[in-house]
Amino acid sequence: MKKLFQFHETYLVLIIFLLSIIITSINSNFISAENMFDMLKSNSFIGIMAIGMLLVLVSGGIDISFAAIATVSQYVMALFIIRFGGNIFVALAISIIIGTLLGMINGLLIYYFRIPSIITTIATMNIYYGFLIVLTGGKWIYSLPDWFRKFAEIRLLTFYNSNGNPYGLSIVTFIWILVVISAVVILKYTILGRSIYALGGDRKSSSRVGFNIFLTETFVYSFMGLLSGVAGVVQALLVQTVAPNSIVGKELDVIAAVVLGGASLAGGKGSVFGAILGVALLAILRNGMTLMAIPAVWFQFLVGVVILVSIGFSSYQDKLRSGKTSVIDILEETK
Amino acid sequence: MIKLKISMDNETKVLSLILTGVIILMSILSPGHFLRIETFQGMAFQLPELGLLSLAMMISMLTGGINLSIIATTNMSAITAALILTTWIVPEVPASTDIMIIMIAIIAALGVSVLIGLFNGILISVVNIPPILATLGTMKLLQGLAFIITRGYVISGMPDLIRFIGNGKVVGIPMPLIIFAIFAFLMASYLNHTSTGFNIYMFGSNSIATLFSGVNNSKVIIKTYMISGLYCGVAAIIMMSRFNSAKAGYGESYLLVTILAAVLGGVKSEGGFGRVKGLVLSLIILQVMSIGLNLIGVSAFLTVALWGLIMIGAMISHFIIEQRDLLKLSVSKS
Numbered sequence: 001m002k003k004l005f006q007f008h009e010t011y012l013v014l015i016i017f018l019l020s021i022i023i024t025s026i027n028s029n030f031i032s033a034e035n036m037f038d039m040l041k042s043n044s045f046i047g048i049m050a051i052g053m054l055l056v057l058v059s060g061g062i063d064i065s066f067a068a069i070a071t072v073s074q075y076v077m078a079l080f081i082i083r084f085g086g087n088i089f090v091a092l093a094i095s096i097i098i099g100t101l102l103g104m105i106n107g108l109l110i111y112y113f114r115i116p117s118i119i120t121t122i123a124t125m126n127i128y129y130g131f132l133i134v135l136t137g138g139k140w141i142y143s144l145p146d147w148f149r150k151f152a153e154i155r156l157l158t159f160y161n162s163n164g165n166p167y168g169l170s171i172v173t174f175i176w177i178l179v180v181i182s183a184v185v186i187l188k189y190t191i192l193g194r195s196i197y198a199l200g201g202d203r204k205s206s207s208r209v210g211f212n213i214f215l216t217e218t219f220v221y222s223f224m225g226l227l228s229g230v231a232g233v234v235q236a237l238l239v240q241t242v243a244p245n246s247i248v249g250k251e252l253d254v255i256a257a258v259v260l261g262g263a264s265l266a267g268g269k270g271s272v273f274g275a276i277l278g279v280a281l282l283a284i285l286r287n288g289m290t291l292m293a294i295p296a297v298w299f300q301f302l303v304g305v306v307i308l309v310s311i312g313f314s315s316y317q318d319k320l321r322s323g324k325t326s327v328i329d330i331l332e333e334t335k
Numbered sequence: 336m337i338k339l340k341i342s343m344d345n346e347t348k349v350l351s352l353i354l355t356g357v358i359i360l361m362s363i364l365s366p367g368h369f370l371r372i373e374t375f376q377g378m379a380f381q382l383p384e385l386g387l388l389s390l391a392m393m394i395s396m397l398t399g400g401i402n403l404s405i406i407a408t409t410n411m412s413a414i415t416a417a418l419i420l421t422t423w424i425v426p427e428v429p430a431s432t433d434i435m436i437i438m439i440a441i442i443a444a445l446g447v448s449v450l451i452g453l454f455n456g457i458l459i460s461v462v463n464i465p466p467i468l469a470t471l472g473t474m475k476l477l478q479g480l481a482f483i484i485t486r487g488y489v490i491s492g493m494p495d496l497i498r499f500i501g502n503g504k505v506v507g508i509p510m511p512l513i514i515f516a517i518f519a520f521l522m523a524s525y526l527n528h529t530s531t532g533f534n535i536y537m538f539g540s541n542s543i544a545t546l547f548s549g550v551n552n553s554k555v556i557i558k559t560y561m562i563s564g565l566y567c568g569v570a571a572i573i574m575m576s577r578f579n580s581a582k583a584g585y586g587e588s589y590l591l592v593t594i595l596a597a598v599l600g601g602v603k604s605e606g607g608f609g610r611v612k613g614l615v616l617s618l619i620i621l622q623v624m625s626i627g628l629n630l631i632g633v634s635a636f637l638t639v640a641l642w643g644l645i646m647i648g649a650m651i652s653h654f655i656i657e658q659r660d661l662l663k664l665s666v667s668k669s
Binding site for chain 2: 062064109113114115116118119120122123124125126127128129130131133134138252255256259265266297298299300301302303304305307308311312315316318319
């Protein structure tokens with residue numbers, strides 16, 4: 001039991017649990033299966049990007065450009081399927097290829113020129129997004145093909161509510177689940193995954209131990225790009241329009257969600273489960289506010305409070321802990 | 336110490352080179368339009384806002400931190416001032432009390448921004464939250480608060496005296512530029528000639544060494560973010576008077592540009608390095624580019640993309656220069 005409370009995730013689960021109880025006591029619709037499936041669907045887009053961001057943060061970097069990458073790959077994908085047709089796999093493939101390439105550029109710049117990742121990705125964000133708007137004129141795309149619309153409505157599990165309206169596990173949520181599983185496999189069961197943790201823990205040591213830093217670092221940013229590509233398609237599936245300004249601006253929200261889930265910006269720390277909990281916490285907060293009829297203007301404010309309180313809590317504990325350990329170190333030195 | 340001086344010189348050299356290149360390029364691309372007094376006056380009105388915000392960003396980056404809440408702080412203090420001005424100043428009351436109220440509004444705006452800085456500083460130093468997260472949280476908090484207060488509406492209709500700060504001229508020099516020059520000078524002398532300024536650089540280079548040399552690190556951080564806040568407050572007053580209004584969500588696109596400007600000006604994001612001189616040069620480069628490209632009729636988005644390219648170019652050249660210096664150093668040592 002005591003060990004359980006060492007994990008950041010335990011606190012998150014508790015907070016989510018408490019929040020859910022409060023929301024349910026005010027509006028019992030919250031706990032309904034329909035609302036749950038709906039939340040899983042509408043947050044899959046943020047969730048997918050959060051997984052990519054998790055890997056980047058674990059490796060000790062940060063990526064600000066992923067929203068721009070998602071926008072670019074989504075836009076090109078939409079142009080392609082409108083002009084040449086195709087199916088969902090073509091759409092995903094195009095988006096993924098472009099996303100991965102753009103992500104790889106980030107990774108290579110960061111690896112070869114040792115530019116801090118935050119700087120590199122702010123620059124590339126401006127470059128990707130700027131060129132997209134210049135080349136396309138920033139027009140919105142509404143006329144997505146019918147099969148694209150139909151695909152978004154596929155449900156793997158279907159239930160009917162009391163009014164006879166169908167709901168259930170959407171294909172979009174399923175994509176998110178696939179992404180989550182692949183991230184867990186990579187992080188837990190491959191050398192690549194362990195080398196990401198090693199890189200985030202200590203760059204020099206991990207290279208001395210023999211991890212391939214070049215491969216790891218390029219992979220992390222390429223994977224972020226790949227997932228941004230997937231997220232771009234998912235977002236288009238969800239809203240059925242492609243607008244160049246609909247994703248950009250979400251960067252810090254995603255980072256906030258992942259960090260709430262216990263990933264450290266210094267690298268080396270973070271879990272997929274935590275990242276999902278972070279996304280869930282913000283999603284429940286937003287959903288709960290709607291259900292509790294709190295004006296939407298309060299959302300940002302509450303997000304700020306949640307970030308500061310929850311991260312403040314764990315950081316303060318870290319501080320106390322590190323204070324203790326350093327005292328012990330000094331005592332041992334003097335002996 | 337000697338090495339530090341050399342790399343600083345390189346910094347200025349590279350920046351001056353880029354600046355000359357950009358100016359020449361712009362003059363060639365639009366010969367009739369670029370080299371005119373109006374161009375530079377337009378620049379003189381736009382540069383100060385971004386400049387003050389970049390200074391606010393820079394001082395936090397010098398400690399190895401970052402201040403993501405600068406825009407939110409700016410909007411919050413602009414809204415504070417605007418609320419005071421629009422509710423207290425009524426046309427019927429004689430103008431003599433107006434100046435008092437304007438003074439109060441300005442002091443309130445600066446006070447709010449410094450308080451926000453204090454809040455950030457405490458979160459970072461006492462509660463021990465990493466700067467990027469602490470200021471991200473404050474940013475969200477303030478954005479939310481600004482929306483709650485204003486309900487998303489614009490507060491407009493400032494008195495003429497306030498408008499003078501943003502749009503007026505003194506002996507042909509735009510007022511915002513004068514304010515910016517004063518505050519840039521103050522920042523430079525604060526950083527270079529006070530012990531706190533020195534400690535800020537020290538903290539950025541090695542916070543543990545700074546602690547063990549008897550510096551109160553918490554105090555340094557709190558002061559840093561308070562100054563960062565103060566500069567946002569000054570930017571708020573200029574922005575409010577230039578737009579003649581205040582609103583939640585003004586100028587949010589500035590946030591990442593300020594980081595870009597600071598980094599291009601030689602501020603290291605790990606902390607410890609960076610001069611006001613470099614920042615001012617990089618601001619001028621960015622501004623010359625944006626105005627020049629605008630004159631040729633290039634979209635603002637392409638300008639932003641080019642800023643990104645220039646930044647990466649600058650970082651790569653820094654890297655190469657650094658490598659070369661390291662090589663020289665190791666050769667001469669052996």
